[in-house]
Amino acid sequence: NGGKTFANPRNAAAGSLRQLNPEITASRPLRFFAYAWGDMSEMPADTQMGMVEAFRDWGFVINDRMKRCESVEELVKVYHGIEEERATLGYDIDGVVYKVDRLDLQTRLGFISRSPRWAIAHKFPAEQAFTLLNDIEIQVGRTGALTPVAKLEPVTVGGVVVSNATLHNEDYIKGIGPNGEAIREGKDLRVGDTVKIQRAGDVIPQIVDVDLAKRPEGAEPFEFPTVCPACGSHAVREENAKTGRRDAIRRCTGGLICPAQATEKLKHFVSRNAFDIEGFGDKQVDAFYADGFVTTPAEIFTLEARDRQALTKLRNREGWGAVSARNLFAAINERRSIDLHRFIFALGIRHVGEGNAKLLARAYGSWEAFSQAMVKAGDQTGEAWRDLNDIDGIGGIVAEALTEFFAEEHNLAQLAALLEEVTPKEAEVVDTGNSPVAGKTVVFTGSLERMTRDEAKAMAERFGAKVSGSVSKKTDLIVAGPGAGSKLKKAEELGLEVISEDDWFSLVGA
Numbered sequence: 181n182g183g184k185t186f187a188n189p190r191n192a193a194a195g196s197l198r199q200l201n202p203e204i205t206a207s208r209p210l211r212f213f214a215y216a217w218g219d220m221s222e223m224p225a226d227t228q229m230g231m232v233e234a235f236r237d238w239g240f241v242i243n244d245r246m247k248r249c250e251s252v253e254e255l256v257k258v259y260h261g262i263e264e265e266r267a268t269l270g271y272d273i274d275g276v277v278y279k280v281d282r283l284d285l286q287t288r289l290g291f292i293s294r295s296p297r298w299a300i301a302h303k304f305p306a307e308q309a310f311t312l313l314n315d316i317e318i319q320v321g322r323t324g325a326l327t328p329v330a331k332l333e334p335v336t337v338g339g340v341v342v343s344n345a346t347l348h349n350e351d352y353i354k355g356i357g358p359n360g361e362a363i364r365e366g367k368d369l370r371v372g373d374t375v376k377i378q379r380a381g382d383v384i385p386q387i388v389d390v391d392l393a394k395r396p397e398g399a400e401p402f403e404f405p406t407v408c409p410a411c412g413s414h415a416v417r418e419e420n421a422k423t424g425r426r427d428a429i430r431r432c433t434g435g436l437i438c439p440a441q442a443t444e445k446l447k448h449f450v451s452r453n454a455f456d457i458e459g460f461g462d463k464q465v466d467a468f469y470a471d472g473f474v475t476t477p478a479e480i481f482t483l484e485a486r487d488r489q490a491l492t493k494l495r496n497r498e499g500w501g502a503v504s505a506r507n508l509f510a511a512i513n514e515r516r517s518i519d520l521h522r523f524i525f526a527l528g529i530r531h532v533g534e535g536n537a538k539l540l541a542r543a544y545g546s547w548e549a550f551s552q553a554m555v556k557a558g559d560q561t562g563e564a565w566r567d568l569n570d571i572d573g574i575g576g577i578v579a580e581a582l583t584e585f586f587a588e589e590h591n592l593a594q595l596a597a598l599l600e601e602v603t604p605k606e607a608e609v610v611d612t613g614n615s616p617v618a619g620k621t622v623v624f625t626g627s628l629e630r631m632t633r634d635e636a637k638a639m640a641e642r643f644g645a646k647v648s649g650s651v652s653k654k655t656d657l658i659v660a661g662p663g664a665g666s667k668l669k670k671a672e673e674l675g676l677e678v679i680s681e682d683d684w685f686s687l688v689g690a
């Protein structure tokens with residue numbers, strides 16, 4: 181139509197679906213292969229292949245390259261066959277997905293976070309291209325990490341225009357890997373270099389090689405800054421007390437005075453999986469921070485009151501009117517009550533991502549219980565510390581980061597101010613119908629015969645139970661197989677309920 185050309189099929193499809201006007205979407209010749217389903221009242225088949233065949237019988241288009249294989253060799257053969265056909269397919273693909281065919285086995289295998297254990301992608305080799313490294317920019321993250329980013333002469337790799345690539349840290353630029361090994365055969369990266377870019381699937385593009393023959397004369401080794409570009413504080417590479425190794429990441433020591441850390445923390449705080457405040461995104465964080473409107477999370481929630489006192493007048497600002505200001509205040513007020521795991525995630529504690537925040541919320545149930553336990557665990561020896569480490573999925577690094585966060589006076593002060601404005605909800609118990617083990621802490625020990633340890637864990641969690649690796653007073657139930665040793669003994673000493681694997685299956689009715 182003489183308009184702008186789409187960069188690639190993915191953008192064309194996604195952009196067409198995101199149109200506000202459905203007529204524009206309808207006018208675009210989009211097609212799809214049916215291969216999965218949402219909720220169904222009645223399953224037409226008990227295998228993946230059977231499901232897809234049912235889709236075909238119902239009139240959906242399915243991909244006839246889908247194949248049922250009996251061995252790994254067969255899978256790999258199909259993979260290579262499709263790889264050969266790839267260029268002539270008439271649509272873009274980046275690999276093949278293998279799935280366990282039997283749906284009951286899919287259920288048994290379950291999920292880790294959002295990724296299924298019963299499906300795996302086998303990607304085709306990444307596409308590569310050469311381009312110029314125009315500059316190396318340093319970004320400061322919310323934990324103060326100085327991250328170098330390659331600014332590239334824009335180049336098309338696998339149908340996508342690439343102009344940035346991650347450089348990880350200063351060692352990476354020097355050609356040194358995380359364990360001191362040489363990467364790119366030890367070749368460093370210099371501004372002006374001709375570099376080889378690689379992009380695989382959705383992965384952030386990487387620089388995999390540099391063409392030394394094309395290095396301009398006088399190109400200097402990159403000098404990594406030792407002060408923060410945002411606040412001028414010293415940026416240091418901490419030494420790990422245990423391993424004695426220097427951290428690969430250089431961090432700004434500015435803390436609260438660093439505007440880059442403060443704005444990145446605020447951006448994290450309002451992000452989609454944290455407070456998710458509508459109309460309060462990166463742009464608003466930058467603008468409000470620059471004007472001193474909002475410098476801490478708590479100040480987001482006092483914005484309206486200050487606005488009313490005419491201390492700040494949002495509606496007089498450029499781009500804001502009375503309606504947009506009112507909408508923003510309404511969106512903020514909607515978040516004065518928030519899920520506990522979102523609240524914990526929003527704090528931006530190192531190593532505490534969404535998954536860990538959910539584990540913590542489920543383990544402690546309420547903000548009061550969680551925060552008091554974190555302060556108590558600060559001794560790193562007592563019962564609170566042991567309980568924290570006992571949470572399945574929470575490792576030592578996470579536990580340390582949590583207690584360090586709660587040992588900082590200024591963090592506690594910011595939290596107190598925030599809790600004046602916001603109330604974290606009690607963690608909801610997983611909806612498990614009338615599961616007899618919902619909310620209970622279960623320990624599996626000994627060798628299990630009807631399921632693997634991972635399956636047992638996935639199953640218990642599906643029924644709303646919490647699985648722990650060690651036995652304590654807080655354990656509700658022990659499922660002991662043959663050969664159970666010290667855990668069983670401890671359970672018996674504590675007088676806890678011990679059942680067999682068969683009892684477990686009849687208990688949960690599986």
Ligand SMILES: [Zn+2]
Binds near residue numbers: 408411412433438
């Ligand atoms: Zn700084």
